[in-house]
Amino acid sequence: MSKDKKANVVKIADVKVACANCSLYELCLPLGVQDDDLDLLESIIARRKLAKGQYLFRQDKDFNAIYAIRTGSLKTFTLNSDGSEQITGFHLPGELIGLDAISSSRHPSNAKALESVSYCELPFEQLEILSSKMPSLQRQLLRIMSNEIREDTSLAILLGNSTAEERLASLLLSLSQRFKHRGYSSHQFNLSMSRTDIGNYLGLAVETISRLFTRMQDNGILAVNGKLINVLDMDKLKSLTRTCPNHRADPHAPHSA
Amino acid sequence: MSKDKKANVVKIADVKVACANCSLYELCLPLGVQDDDLDLLESIIARRKLAKGQYLFRQDKDFNAIYAIRTGSLKTFTLNSDGSEQITGFHLPGELIGLDAISSSRHPSNAKALESVSYCELPFEQLEILSSKMPSLQRQLLRIMSNEIREDTSLAILLGNSTAEERLASLLLSLSQRFKHRGYSSHQFNLSMSRTDIGNYLGLAVETISRLFTRMQDNGILAVNGKLINVLDMDKLKSLTRTCPNHRADPHAPHSA
DNA sequence: CGGCTGCTTGATTACGCTCAAGATTAGTGG
DNA sequence: CCACTAATCTTGAGCGTAATCAAGCAGCCG
Numbered sequence: 001m002s003k004d005k006k007a008n009v010v011k012i013a014d015v016k017v018a019c020a021n022c023s024l025y026e027l028c029l030p031l032g033v034q035d036d037d038l039d040l041l042e043s044i045i046a047r048r049k050l051a052k053g054q055y056l057f058r059q060d061k062d063f064n065a066i067y068a069i070r071t072g073s074l075k076t077f078t079l080n081s082d083g084s085e086q087i088t089g090f091h092l093p094g095e096l097i098g099l100d101a102i103s104s105s106r107h108p109s110n111a112k113a114l115e116s117v118s119y120c121e122l123p124f125e126q127l128e129i130l131s132s133k134m135p136s137l138q139r140q141l142l143r144i145m146s147n148e149i150r151e152d153t154s155l156a157i158l159l160g161n162s163t164a165e166e167r168l169a170s171l172l173l174s175l176s177q178r179f180k181h182r183g184y185s186s187h188q189f190n191l192s193m194s195r196t197d198i199g200n201y202l203g204l205a206v207e208t209i210s211r212l213f214t215r216m217q218d219n220g221i222l223a224v225n226g227k228l229i230n231v232l233d234m235d236k237l238k239s240l241t242r243t244c245p246n247h248r249a250d251p252h253a254p255h256s257a
Numbered sequence: 258m259s260k261d262k263k264a265n266v267v268k269i270a271d272v273k274v275a276c277a278n279c280s281l282y283e284l285c286l287p288l289g290v291q292d293d294d295l296d297l298l299e300s301i302i303a304r305r306k307l308a309k310g311q312y313l314f315r316q317d318k319d320f321n322a323i324y325a326i327r328t329g330s331l332k333t334f335t336l337n338s339d340g341s342e343q344i345t346g347f348h349l350p351g352e353l354i355g356l357d358a359i360s361s362s363r364h365p366s367n368a369k370a371l372e373s374v375s376y377c378e379l380p381f382e383q384l385e386i387l388s389s390k391m392p393s394l395q396r397q398l399l400r401i402m403s404n405e406i407r408e409d410t411s412l413a414i415l416l417g418n419s420t421a422e423e424r425l426a427s428l429l430l431s432l433s434q435r436f437k438h439r440g441y442s443s444h445q446f447n448l449s450m451s452r453t454d455i456g457n458y459l460g461l462a463v464e465t466i467s468r469l470f471t472r473m474q475d476n477g478i479l480a481v482n483g484k485l486i487n488v489l490d491m492d493k494l495k496s497l498t499r500t501c502p503n504h505r506a507d508p509h510a511p512h513s514a
Numbered sequence: 515c516g517g518c519t520g521c522t523t524g525a526t527t528a529c530g531c532t533c534a535a536g537a538t539t540a541g542t543g544g
Numbered sequence: 545c546c547a548c549t550a551a552t553c554t555t556g557a558g559c560g561t562a563a564t565c566a567a568g569c570a571g572c573c574g
Contacts, residue, residue, distance in 0.1 A: 088413070100407045103403035143359055145403065149402065152412075157335070163530090194552070207532085208529095214554075451519095461562075
């Protein structure tokens with residue numbers, strides 16, 4: 001059915017990684033790590049690239065590293081017994097993926113590039129050793145994992161208790177806010193995933209997604225043009241999500257305050 | 258609406274905690290920690306108790322510690338803007354709760370005892386310090402958090418894509434297996450939570466839960482007597498959860514003869 | 515005993531799935 | 545560049561699952 005393209009990972013020439021200069025520093029793992037330690041951390045990081053459709057890792061394969069996305073986006077999904085996909089997340093720059101594999105030392109899911117992707121690879125064994133030596137790194141790793149627990153719980157609440165419209169509104173709002181945090185427009189953005197992917201992720205039929213986009217457009221909330229989304233009335237969009245407290249409401253809040 | 262009982266935490270006389278002798282050792286945080294280090298770990302642990310209905314922690318309150326359940330069970334839940342509960346989990350002995358609070362240093366949820374509970378309190382700051390000194394502790398903490406991410410993701414899949422019957426069957430099977438791991442019967446157990454709680458957690462109406470129990474009893478899968486559940490046909494119960502693939506394929510009766 | 519909370523059962527309604535077909539876009543090669 | 549195919553997206557019609565509304569029953573405690 002689906003072609004098994006080799007995950008033809010390209011290693012970029014060993015350029016200095018320069019977390020310190022990375023625009024995603026605030027969202028990423030090194031946050032809070034001091035200069036000297038940052039050099040040490042960077043020494044274990046490898047920068048790589050994926051083309052659209054390639055896999056970052058595959059289900060049931062050995063877990064060796066976690067990954068920080070630099071550019072592009074991916075979807076993670078599991079395979080059902082009948083071979084169909086079940087999408088578990090969409091992932092944007094600055095986000096860490098592969099954390100769910102630590103407990104079993106195998107990846108419970110697949111990660112596939114929705115477009116061209118560049119990422120940082122962080123070998124986990126070395127990361128563990130480093131984090132015992134760097135309290136700030138250890139703390140940030142725990143924070144990120146804790147945050148993911150919170151988000152996954154919120155997603156479960158959303159999928160368990162919301163209508164189709166609330167689910168899609170929540171996803172759009174989540175994407176909007178995540179784009180904003182990354183310095184992009186929160187009002188206009190491109191969906192890198194298909195309608196089918198969205199429906200799969202939200203537990204809805206493709207037809208429902210399509211009808212919802214039409215309805216939201218008719219209601220003056222969105223202007224939809226294929227994958228390009230314009231949020232015309234952000235307040236109205238937010239009001240559609242109100243039933244549900246905090247699905248990624250504050251994606252990367254947890255900097256101390 | 259709900260009584261605001263004071264979380265009247267009782268501190269037990271400072272008995273030796275003795276993780277090494279605890280029947281839950283295999284499930285709990287100290288797993289893998291060596292003798293000498295275990296003493297150190299135990300030195301920061303406090304053992305406490307809750308009566309039914311009391312809170313272990315409350316939403317929006319400062320996060321200071323994570324908690325390991327020794328006996329009894331709790332539910333965790335968030336409060337919606339209208340004051341209604343949204344249950345996010347049921348928790349059994351050996352499980353760690355409070356991990357979702359690390360990222361923001363505040364508890365995003367409430368934890369309330371469903372029956373008498375005894376638990377271990379692990380002050381987080383001290384735990385962090387200890388875990389930099391004990392690789393096995395650090396590793397186990399990461400493993401437990403990673404596992405929780407995996408489980409929360411699974412829950413989201415379940416709630417997004419399953420029928421009412423599949424959801425309840427999955428919960429019952431989960432409880433059954435968790436009881437088994439703890440040395441209790443997997444075939445006969447008491448539900449410590451109400452039907453309302455179950456429905457709330459699974460995103461279903463109370464009436465649906467009630468009807469499902471009746472149906473599963475009629476089908477010879479369960480014997481239900483109030484809160485006491487007897488699993489008469491474990492295979493049939495499992496088969497109700499297998500139907501996981503994307504969408505219902507068979508429009509006609511999922512009843513087995 | 516009355517009042518309260520939790521559980522069960524019935525009747526009706528609606529949201530979103532399924533099936534079906536058409537429209538639009540994307541990808542490929544002559 | 546256009547022709548052709550495949551994939552994705554949109555729209556419509558009918559129906560099933562589970563929610564809602566409503567009532568009755570059981571258990572618990574003052």
